[in-house]
Amino acid sequence: MTNQIELTAVNKYYGAYHALKDIELSIRKGSFTALVGPSGCGKSTLLRSLAGLEKISTGTLKIAGEVMNRTPPRKRDVAMVFQSYALYPHMTVEENLTYSLRIRGTPKAQAKKAAEEVAATTGLSHLLGRYPRELSGGQRQRVAMSRAIIRNPKAFLFDEPLSNLDAALRVHMRKEIRALHDRLGATSVYVTHDQIEAMTMADHVVVMRAGVIEQQGRPLDLYDRPVNRFVAGFIGSPAMNFIPATGGEDGRSVVLDLGERQSVGLDYPVPPGRKLIAGLRPEHIAIAPQGAGMLKAPVAVVESTGSATYVTTATTPELAIVVNGRAELSAGEVLGLDFAPGHLHLFDAVTEQRL
Ligand SMILES: Nc1ncnc2c1ncn2[C@@H]1O[C@H](COP(=O)(O)OP(=O)(O)OP(=O)(O)O)[C@@H](O)[C@H]1O
Ligand SMILES: [Mg+2]
Missing domain, CATH: 3.40.50.300 (P-loop containing nucleotide triphosphate hydrolases)
Incomplete structure (x- = not known):
């Protein structure tokens, strides 16, 4: 037993x-x-x-x-x-x-x-x-x-x-x-x-x-x-970001609503038109080199503890981003953001259950 x-x-x-x-x-x-x-x-x-x-x-x-x-x-x-x-x-x-x-x-x-x-x-x-x-x-x-x-x-x-x-x-x-x-x-x-x-x-x-x-x-x-x-x-600290989203027309993308609608291609199918909540952990968002990145977001606040840099974006909803070590960033600067599609968590907007 x-x-x-x-x-x-x-x-x-x-x-x-x-x-x-x-x-x-x-x-x-x-x-x-x-x-x-x-x-x-x-x-x-x-x-x-x-x-x-x-x-x-x-x-x-x-x-x-x-x-x-x-x-x-x-x-x-x-x-x-x-x-x-x-x-x-x-x-x-x-x-x-x-x-x-x-x-x-x-x-x-x-x-x-x-x-x-x-x-x-x-x-x-x-x-x-x-x-x-x-x-x-x-x-x-x-x-x-x-x-x-x-x-x-x-x-x-x-x-x-x-x-x-x-x-x-x-x-x-x-x-x-x-x-x-x-x-x-x-x-x-x-x-x-x-x-x-x-x-x-x-x-x-x-x-x-x-x-x-x-x-x-x-x-x-x-x-x-x-x-x-x-x-x-x-579970997770800082807490996961949640973004209102819709399944893209091509069935392999999501449209994220960050005040401005931004489409992100995925490597797995998503029901077209489905109302979703997309979840993305702060530690899974990377700042892309100049001009690149899947998403665009202006910087609102930058906080540094020495070991990590905490960025808050001026989007609606705002996003929290954690970068290891130091990052030279200033308010107003527009960032390109990247993440692995596998790190995007999709939940049904009504039931809030994972897809
Ligand atoms: N003896 C009691 N009579 C009536 N209601 C109670 C009694 N004990 C607990 N409750 C209620 O049951 C619910 C669960 O209480 P419980 O003490 O198990 O919560 P908890 O998860 O331990 O919370 P906390 O983190 O605040 O300690 C609460 O809504 C509480 O008000
Ligand atoms: Mg208790």
Whole structure:
């Protein structure tokens, strides 16, 4: 059995509010799964349903092959790690770590040994005697994780565990959590609203919107082939450009409406006259040499960070372009723009689904 967690046709209602809609999700043993989506889309509800903190309304939830629909949290053998750490302030790090073992009647010496082993894995050995208030944010987060690890659960469930930390520490802790996951051979489900965090940490990304799973798959598959405009706009930074478009009369081109209509030849068929939305990522647009290029666009704004140059065009809609390194450009200058036809994403204008 390779699926550690399996959800089939799961729905969750809070009264009349439909918070999870027909969720189908298989989480493989040893995988790192990220749940992403805008605020209120149901990420925490889904995670809390796995933990047993919420009861699902319909459907089946299995953990390690066993139906757990009505199983109380204590008996599910999963460990939740929160952003607020939820450490006991009056207990030392060691006491925080051993608490769950002691309430189950584990002998004191055995609990102490377990705490020392986990602390060695998470780099907390020298902090076992401290109180939570004597720790940094990153150290507290490590204690919260250690407390989950010591129980040797069937799965780790993380709900935005890094959102209290500053940007630099967050990037560091991402790597630490992922390395720990690999070392333990754990199964992890990680909620975040940060798509970069999801893309860099997870091997399976689940994109949610309004209680629905819009798409799930490997991170780069979502980036390369988003199934609809929502996923296309959600995954990738800076965000994809969207341009109103129409299928060309010859069946092998699109007419892009950038204020002025510009026709672009493609190496694949497109239904003539079909109303479309064309998507083009900022990093897939290249500035062509003088007088060349598939599209023409005047420059509105140029911003340089040293490592990259961000260009905004004076078209409607405006286009964002990212160029590696430096580029000598000035406002008003008319650019020729190129892109590989394979990098143009076409969505139906009405359904917003990928063609
Ligand atoms: N106990 C509850 N009773 C009623 N509605 C709830 C309850 N908990 C959550 N909701 C609603 O369900 C929806 C999903 O909430 P949830 O907390 O799962 O979102 P989320 O994706 O985790 O959002 P965020 O990124 O802001 O944490 C929201 O519209 C929320 O208002
Ligand atoms: Mg949440």
